[in-house]
Amino acid sequence: MNSRIPQLVAIRVRNQFMDWSGAWWFTVTLVANHAIGPLIGLVVWSAVMPSGQAPVSYYVALVAVQLLTASFENHTFSESVYDGRVSHDLLKPQPVIIGPVGENIAIRVWMGIFGLPLTVVTALLVGASYRWSEALLAVPALIGAAVLRFLWTWLLALAAFWTERVHAIVAFGNILIFLLGGTAAPIALLPEPLRSIALALPFHAMLGLPAEIATGAVQGSDAGSAILLQLGWGVAFAGVAAVVWRRGVRRYAVIGA
């Protein structure tokens, strides 16, 4: 079974990509919703620091990170718990998580298709600039952020096994990402001790870190330590999610599927 997982994930991504092709217009609204936060940050911080190039490049990079790490498991997986569709998946000979992973990647690809041209146009309009070497160094952090944000949203979405108010829980989780991830303000501009706390928590690793590496704000050993911390949070979230998943399925199987 394990050797088949990459193949099953790839097929699921392909199928979900086709499935979402019928809702491309909806994907455009998702792009707008997710780009608006960093774009507001761009306008506000450009006004606060009119001579600074850093906030401009940072927030444009943040738009790209936001689009490529967006997660909607409360809308995809949790709804399947509520309407019973998850029962079909529980009886398939594959791990259930392959479905949410495949859909997550497919949605991000669609958001990238519509959103990345918007990001490039914005970068040209506001004069954002990057070094290729720093942009490439940001890729591992971007992949880490994508995994971490999926795990965070998936973990919160698993609350659907216990409550029908999962959207409120995930909305709170997204507010934490907004406040402590680097959208409301670049983490480097936060006062101490808030800055140190934000750097230690996982939300910075979900959003602001790849944008900071891409703009050269975090470099060298600092970048390496931040990515290691990101990895640590990923392992912790995966472990907790596995335990919560087992308990959730057990509850689903006890109270009625």
Added chain:
Amino acid sequence: MAAVVVRDLSMTYRVPVRQGGLAAALKSVVRRRYREVHAVRDVSFEVAAGEVVGFVGPNGAGKTTAMKMMSGLLHPTAGTVEVLGYTPWQRRTPFLKQIALVRGSQPTGGLQELTVLDSLQYQRVLYEVPAGEYRRNLDELCELLELGPLLERQLRALSLGEKMRAGLALSLLYRPKVLFLDEPTLGLDVSAAAAIRRFLATYAGQTGATVLLTSHYMTDVESLCRRLILVDHGSVQYDGPLDQLSARLSPYKLIRVSAPSAAKEDFADIAEVVATHDISWDLRVPRDQVARATSMLLTTLDVVDLAIEEPSLENVIDRAYREGV
């Protein structure tokens, strides 16, 4: 050899309850009260490999809960189930590859924007069906379910009857050995329901699959199952041949006789008249007197047609639900 073995199976749900009114609502914030609902109680039976069994009962009897435990979706409060030697709720891959649960309320899961053909190909990969076998099974399913015109259509755009045909094709593509059918003709029109029944009878006959069927439509049960398990209030009330249930619950048979010159009083010593339609009469006769009554009718009256019928299964089951077995 038994394909399904169920022993002392029980399922108890804990459901929150509270009285009406604001005070009770506020009180429930601090202290919640629960009530236990016994959906299934000490159910035991075996189903032999290749057997087709009807699993019937009124709404809330516990049949769907029992079926979900047998297919692996629910974990019982007590008891054991073995399906093909596996414990269903462990959901081991070899077990999942040999069973299918088809629900009339939700015939197709999965991605609704995909075409039926895309979904079938996905099933092929998922269940590791070899290419040759896939083509053979698909051809056969296309013929039996008249699937051809549906293959290029998206699942979400299918009518209920078409969804059920697609759902059956998706579930049977990998030739499951045990098939759990939960209300497979739910909401279908007469023709669509008859087509599904014909298909299921053919499929069960050709493949030798073990089938457990729940349905509120007795035509489904009558046309597919020789054995019936009747469940009510979570317990098995009857387990045996279908015709014996009729005999047990309805000690009468119906004789329909056409006799143009007959009057009601002519039947007084033969049988009880229960209905009249122009020149035909419906007579209710105790089972052990059917031969005598028939003989008397043929000798004393000018009979042009005569038929002896079992009471309808609908009536028998209705009586079982109301009065018990």
